Amino acid sequence: SQWGEENLQALSxxxxxxxxxNCSYKTYTTVVQWYRQKSGKGPAQLILIRSNEREKRSGRLxxxxxxxxxxxxxxxxxxxxxxxAVYFCALRTNSAGNKLTxxxxxxxxxxx
Amino acid sequence: AQTIHQWPVAEIKAVGSPxxxxxxxxxxSSPNLYWYWQATGGTLxxxxxxxxxxxxxxxxxxxxxxxxxxxxxxxLSTEKLLLSHSGFYLCAWVRDRDEQYFGPGTRLTVL
Numbered sequence: 001s002q003w004g005e006e007n008l009q010a011l012s013x014x015x016x017x018x019x020x021x022n023c024s025y026k027t028y029t030t031v032v033q034w035y036r037q038k039s040g041k042g043p044a045q046l047i048l049i050r051s052n053e054r055e056k057r058s059g060r061l062x063x064x065x066x067x068x069x070x071x072x073x074x075x076x077x078x079x080x081x082x083x084x085a086v087y088f089c090a091l092r093t094n095s096a097g098n099k100l101t102x103x104x105x106x107x108x109x110x111x112x
Numbered sequence: 113a114q115t116i117h118q119w120p121v122a123e124i125k126a127v128g129s130p131x132x133x134x135x136x137x138x139x140x141s142s143p144n145l146y147w148y149w150q151a152t153g154g155t156l157x158x159x160x161x162x163x164x165x166x167x168x169x170x171x172x173x174x175x176x177x178x179x180x181x182x183x184x185x186x187x188l189s190t191e192k193l194l195l196s197h198s199g200f201y202l203c204a205w206v207r208d209r210d211e212q213y214f215g216p217g218t219r220l221t222v223l
Contacts, residue, residue, distance in 0.1 A: 031210050042202050042214030043156065088155065092210055099171060100146075100212060102156040 010107045013079060020075040021106040023089030031092040032065055032072040033100070036085045043088060047074070081112040114139040116215040118203050124221045128192050133218050135186040135203030144206040145186040147178055148214075151199045162186060198222045 013019050023032070030051045035043035047063045049056045049072065056063045062075045076083055086105045093099050117136045125131060137143050147159040160178035162168045168178045175194060179187045186203055203215040 033210065033212075040217075040219075042204075042217045044214070045211055048210055090156075099158055099161070101158075104155050 009104065010109075012109045012111065015079055015081055015110050015112050017079055017110075018075060018077045019079055019083075019108060020073055021087055021108070022071060022073045023103050024069075024071045025089075025091055025103075026070065027091065027093055027101075029091040029093060032063070033090045033092070034061075034063055034072075034074045035088045035090060035102075036083075037088065037105075038085045046087075076108075079108075079110045081110050084108060084110045114205070114207070114213075116203060116205060116213065118201075118215040118218050120218060121216070122219040122221075124223065125193050127195055127222055131188075131190050131193050131197070131220070133188040133201055133220075135188075135215060137184045137186075137205050140184075140205060140207075142183055145180065146204040146206075146212065147186065147188050148202040148204060149174065149199050150202065150217075154199075156202065160186075160188070193222045195222050 011019060031048060033048045034046045036046050037043040047056055047058050047061050049063045049065045051067050054065060060077045065072045072089055074087060086107050088105045089103045090100045093101055115138045119134045144163050146161045148156045149159055150156045158171045160168050160170055162180040165180050165183050168180055176188060176190045198221050201218045201220060204212045206212055
């Protein structure tokens with residue numbers, strides 16, 4: 001199967017620090033989405049970046065997309081303890097039904 | 113505003129017993145609906161999707177089935193649970209072409 005992959009699986013940082021997580025993928029995609037999942041909850045979409053965009057910002061979040069290297073990153077500036085979660089990248093692959101393929105996730109622990 | 117509900121919140125079932133999980137979307141007509149499964153500590157795996165009433169496509173075979181009996185309802189079921197069915201089941205709908213919104217999930221433990 002064709003899965004997105006995160007390069008880092010677990011991070012522990014101090015509140016206020018910045019954090020960046022990466023996602024590299026092997027399949028063609030036109031859309032990369034980043035989701036955050038807090039413990040016991042469903043994932044929530046944070047940011048969506050399309051293949052014609054190199055960077056997208058939303059508040060403290062910044063996503064980049066490099067289609068030539070097939071990689072995307074998500075950065076969070078000035079982290080808060082409430083940013084503690086698992087972060088997934090997800091690829092919309094060009095198969096029927098708007099299939100989303102999720103990466104393995106990066107667990108981020110922000111220490112207060 | 114659209115809302116998504118899943119029931120039950122959690123289930124503990126015996127191996128070999130039947131299962132039925134439900135998902136309802138309110139405030140959105142003819143949504144695209146999806147079922148996902150997530151092992152504890154794992155990633156999300158798309159199981160089924162449905163574009164319209166009575167139509168369901170399987171993405172991954174896990175000895176589960178899905179049905180879309182109403183426009184706003186998506187059901188996941190099996191007649192015989194396996195230990196490997198344990199996990200977190202999530203229903204999602206598509207607000208527009210690419211953005212998927214997830215429900216609160218159902219935690220299933222098979223003993």
